[in-house]
Amino acid sequence: MTRSTKIVATIGPSSANPDVFARMLAVGLDVARLNFSHGKREDHARNTAMIRKVSAAAGREIAIMADLQGPKIRVGRFRGGKVELVSGTRFTLDINSEEGNHERVGLDYPDLVGDVVAGNVLLLNDGMIVLDVIAVVGTEIQTSVRVGGELSNNKGINRQGGGLSAPALTEKDVEDLRTAIGIGADLIAVSFPKSAADMLTARALTHDFAGNGVKPKLIAKIERAEAIPALKDIIEASDGIMVARGDLAVEVGNAAVPALQKRMIRMARASNRLVITATQMMESMIQNPVPTRAEVSDVANAVLDGTDAVMLSAESATGRYPVQTVEAMASICAEAERSCDNELDKVFLDRKFHRIDEAIALGALFTAYHLNATAIVALTESGATALWMSRHSSPIPIYAMTARRDSARFMALFRNVVPIVTASWDDRESALEQVELTLVKHGFAKSGDVVVLTVGQPMATAGGTNSLKIIKVK
Known part of the structure; x- marks a missing residue:
């Protein structure tokens, strides 16, 4: 064996083809991720059957991880599909707005009006757009655009510093959990847990839905600011964690994430739990056949930190080079491992x-x-x-x-x-x-x-x- 670190790759339009998936297996794929933020039950069942068939033909036992969407809070839809927000202008988030424009847009989470107050900062589209809350009036959150840019349909919203009241498991997640168990997922990734109680709830549902069958293992995705103080308890209540750097960075700030990543990997290993490092690891390979030097360093540093696995999202789901991306990631992992401290x-x-x-x-x-x-x-x-x-x-x-x-x-x-x-x-x-x-x-x-x-x-x-x-x- 020339590589210790495992590779998780998301299955999507670019990789759901049996021939492509077989090539990904051959160059280093270990775990297949099904993203329940997209697709229907039939899509996930079809992909699961394909994964099992191809991996069996290759003589491999591949873990399938079902990743639940969680309470992703999003803006509504715009009349033309998108708008350009200009810094210094006013913009309103209104739960009653049906069709957005450059002045206002709807919300898919009505409780947001009760979670924010004047002075809060809202971050949209993974922090690319920054809104300062001026006032909350009835069903409206009135803001001033601090950092503008293009905002399109259904982009996510975070509050800087965290604190949103949305539960970790939505009604959709509960049904998706039932589906994941029904199609035979080996791992369930729970999005946005705030405490060990969220993971214990997921565990209880898993046992109910699985009955006397095999119970999938639970992975807690650490992506809320509130999860950091409760990290030890969340780790103990889970079979592993995912360092989900996207939403986490939006809530705690980009600069805080590298140190948190090292701390989470260290804590998980000390507790005999697994840890996956995720988000934008090989982002440029969505469009390009080779990674950037910064991406190579990012993957290598996660390996040197001791992560069990590194994960690909859009790179393998919708990217142009899913096979090359897995191959490049495997090569980086193997090279980084040569420098690992193996003093026992x-x-x-x-x-x-x-x-x-x-x-x-x-x-x-x-x-x-x-x-x-x-x-x-x-x-x-x-x-x-x-x-x-x-x-x-x-x-x-x-x-x-x-x-x-x-x-x-x-x-x-x-x-x-x-x-x-x-x-x-x-x-x-x-x-x-x-x-x-x-x-x-x-x-x-x-x-x-x-x-x-x-x-x-x-x-x-x-x-x-x-x-x-x-x-x-x-």
């Missing part, structure tokens, strides 16, 4: 373990590192052992073998972990034999290589890893 000894200083399987997982890392092993193999039911291993930088690839496809798909997001679906084994000796055959078959190891293995007894028990074994491949 300091991880174990003053470390106390509270679970046997956690101790075995980190013991395997330490042993493999000092034996200069070729590979680490985790025979795992839930993926927990591989997750603990993946929280620490290691130069040795981790191969997680499981009989559960849902666990394999979740592990597709783990940094430095290659999930492999295997047969279900009843006894350890036959399992060890098959491990060697699988490693050699895939070219992951050869005769004479040292491999460190973690396994549980009895087998096929979640959380039951209790043994570490060192083997020399025959």
Whole structure:
């Protein structure tokens, strides 16, 4: 394996073709994102079927992430599709306006009039347009245009500093969550959570809708100013987080985001949670076949920070070069990883373990590192052992073998972990034999290589890893 960091790519008109998707898989795609801000249920079901069919043909288990829209507050529509706002002029947001013009436009969120007061600053179209609130009168928010520009239909609105009362899960999100579970999504990204309670609500709905079936894992998208003070609790209530830098930057300011990104990655890894870094990572490749130097540095820095995955949005959904973008991102990740600090000894200083399987997982890392092993193999039911291993930088690839496809798909997001679906084994000796055959078959190891293995007894028990074994491949 030449790359540890995983790549999430959004599937859209540019990448929903089976041939294009197969090429994206071949050059490095690990997780497919379905953006529920766009498309209908039938579109997402069709794309899911395509993803499963193509990935199965390639012998890969690809995780599918359903990304809920959340309470995206937007302006209404304009008579001509767009207007040009001029700095210094007045502009009104009116919940009763049906067709906008250069003086006023409607809103899709009536409660905004109760969330803002004179003196607030509203940011439209990802902060490109800045409005100062002068007064709130009845159904109108009267503003002065501080920074003008082109404003088109349905562009988003944020309040500088956050504080909007919109719930994290709208009625649309609840129905989309039901749809995502119905089509077999492996991960659900929850947009705009403000607290752990939002994630617990999503968790309860997920359990209700899934019934006795597989429950998708939950990713909290950190994009509200209010989420920052509650970050620790949100992380603990989730299976992972997404550093959603677009809306977050609008609310807290662009300058604050780089330090927050590093802090969030650090906190997620310390809590044994996953982390995805997203938004505008390769934005120029929507139109161009190569990234800018700044984009290369941005992706590389996320890798050096320790992110599990980097994500593409419009670059792969509607861009002109979806395959080239994935390929370029994979190359950047692999190159950045050569400079990662893989010194493991300091991880174990003053470390106390509270679970046997956690101790075995980190013991395997330490042993493999000092034996200069070729590979680490985790025979795992839930993926927990591989997750603990993946929280620490290691130069040795981790191969997680499981009989559960849902666990394999979740592990597709783990940094430095290659999930492999295997047969279900009843006894350890036959399992060890098959491990060697699988490693050699895939070219992951050869005769004479040292491999460190973690396994549980009895087998096929979640959380039951209790043994570490060192083997020399025959």
